[in-house]
């Protein structure tokens with residue numbers, strides 16, 4: 001074998017501005033070990049990220065299997081984050097994977113500032129807004145979301161606009177429907193969103209790409225705007241999100 005074929009990262013190291021040591025040294029938080037979390041972790045491992053902490057309290061059900069690359073039938077009933085951690089180690093034995101078996105609302109506030117980047121891989125707005133508020137000013141957040149053929153990615157890095165800057169009164173109403181008066185999530189009211197492995201792969205790849213741009217200080221990140229992917233039209237567009245005066249997450 002020739003030397004240039006012996007290094008698994010050789011081809012990406014040929015990309016202008018690439019710094020493999022920065023990728024390997026990054027400390028990354030992935031919140032949500034479901035569809036997007038699976039794909040984001042897969043992408044990060046292939047790129048050579050080694051230090052990944054997963055946050056998820058949930059267990060695998062058969063309905064997860066159409067879009068979660070690390071899960072199989074035998075994993076039904078196991079914790080999602082534990083299975084992603086196990087499979088990540090199988091893909092990359094040198095990876096250092098930690099699991100926080102908690103709802104994002106119950107993760108200690110001090111945790112967030114110990115990472116270089118956080119990925120939002122959540123399926124509901126309440127949890128995403130909580131993560132957004134916890135990350136703001138402590139760690140850049142790359143948030144992804146999917147619904148059937150549509151996807152959305154936004155990067156939040158203070159002093160940029162945040163997720164909450166861009167949400168509407170309608171979003172708030174939908175969110176409050178999901179919470180009881182004591183703030184506990186009523187999962188039985190959670191409508192099961194249509195979800196595809198195709199959209200999941202695309203959105204997770206865009207999220208991982210945002211991470212690279214931030215790490216290498218290259219290109220234009222999705223700050224103060226979000227990317228909307230329309231799989232039926234076959235196009236992606238970005239829309240500006242101005243920083244909102246009165247947003248509860250940050251002083252304007």
Ligand SMILES: [Zn+2]
Pocket residue numbers: 161162163164165166243244247248249250
């Ligand atoms: Zn805001």
